[in-house]
Amino acid sequence: MESQKNVSEFILLGLSFQNIQLFCFVLFLNCYVALLLGNLLILISIRCSPIFYQPMNYFLSHLSFMDICFASCVTPKFIGDLLVKRKTISYSNCMSQVFAMHFIGMNEVLILTIMAFDCYVAICKPLHYMIIMNKTKCNFLILAAWAGGAAHSFPQFFIAILPPFCGPNEINHYFCDIFPLLKISLCTDTYITGVLVLANSGLVTLVTFMVLFVSYVIILFTLRSHSAEGRRKALSTCGSHITEIVVFFGPAIFSYLRPPTTFPEDKVFALFYTIIAPVFNPLIYTLRNTEMKSAMRKVWCQAS
Template sequence: MENHRNISEFILLGLSYDQNIQIFCFVLFLFCYVALLVGNLLILVSIQCSPLFHQPMYYFLLHLASVDICYTSTVTPKLIADLLVERKTISYGNCMLQVLTMHFFGGTEIFILTSMAFDRYVAICRPLHYMTIMSRTRCNLLILAAWGGGAVHAFPLFSIAVGLPFCGPNEIDHYFCDIFPLLKVACTDTYITGVLVIAFSGMVALITFVVLFVSYGIILFTLRNLSAEGRRKALSTCWSHITVVILFFGPAIFIYLRPPTTFPDDKILALFYTIIAPMFNPLIYTLRNTEMKNTMRKVWCQTLHSKGARN
């Protein structure tokens, strides 16, 4: 721990040195963050206040919206604030906290997406046994496993980050504290540590992506046996899920499943799984879902009507 005390803060180099680009990014990411918060809060309230809460798919979507808010809030507010200042710093403690929370909520999101894929698999491939298999008890167990999986994923990476000695350079070429940029400025040989990071992070993302890919492949193959209307409805839901999976997993696998190093383009790719994918989740899951749109319309019309009646 003596080495850690030599550095009390890190300097984040951010996305760009150009002032005009920083102002543009400030406006863009502020809009994205507000849209993410509003969209996910609308989903949370709409599902909580409607019968959809008792349907497994929407129960998982409720938890996904909650995790999206927490996950993006670990990085985005700091990024937005830093775009307005010349010297972007983060304390050692907050840096380590960012590593922990980002991987915890990111890992939880991965496992919730897996639970949603399992739900769609059962709904389409085992429709007669759907309510028996996807009971509320099993849904709760899957959600509990997702949060537990997020913790199991995050704490080894957090332990690695906390154990790194920092005694010299403290400039991180990123807009948030992540494990690979921290390895780059550590005062020790980090090759073995980098391999462990790939095992804990990259392999988890890859294996989960393969499981999801196979699951949706089986689902799409099974759709041949459905009616035209059933096929259309199932395809609409599945393509929504597949879009989210690709936006989230593609950049994450590229960054974490390779020899431990960093590239300038990593910062751009990281935007996809820290800001862009979570922002699109509410749009993808509502605009392409007639049931969700009708429910939101009904819930908010009733809310506004009741407020108008009281006034």
């Protein structure tokens, strides 16, 4: 049998769309270009306008940057693989992909949580908003998100590299992830490892989702005492955030909050949090945000 050190590459089986590979290539290439342009548009618009110093927009600029990084870990290779018959990835690149996906993904989860906290303070503690969400605390929260991403991703990385890969080196996915890797680790018992992944990824995702859910229940309850105009403005901002949470967390919970196994649907659900959610973020946060649209007009009209 092959030992772990002898595995130099893995074969990615990719999506099961053999007859429409070219169509998928064009579709996902356009999605990736739209993702890059849309998130760069938000990032530059915020950074070049006074709204950068507003906490929610400050956090949104970091979320856009994370979206670009998160999608770029997987999407370029995935798109290129649609044009080739044999899809391979080296052992080192595979493990790097596992680390990067979980590091940036957890960073995004924590930034979404921070944005929910910002909404809560703005609506439920408006008189104390500038004290609670000052520049120093905003910077600290972003640093905490990066630290949380590292604390989550390093255990996942070690879980990925420790099992010996002595079976077939075919990964039934279009990128390297923990459960597909555990499935091909045939010469060791991965039950305990799967439980650790469930605790580190599944439960963390579920608990974060529940915290966000409770936060928005409190926010919506508090809005009952606001004026109609205040409710409209708050719901516009919070509605964008809730939409993003549903699109991102729904597939992520399905993918990780379960026993260590794989399903054919995993690849389709993974498309939501690797490509679709980052593509729709710019639309979600600009079409419903009057302040953002105004900032974009000022920045880009002056530039032209």
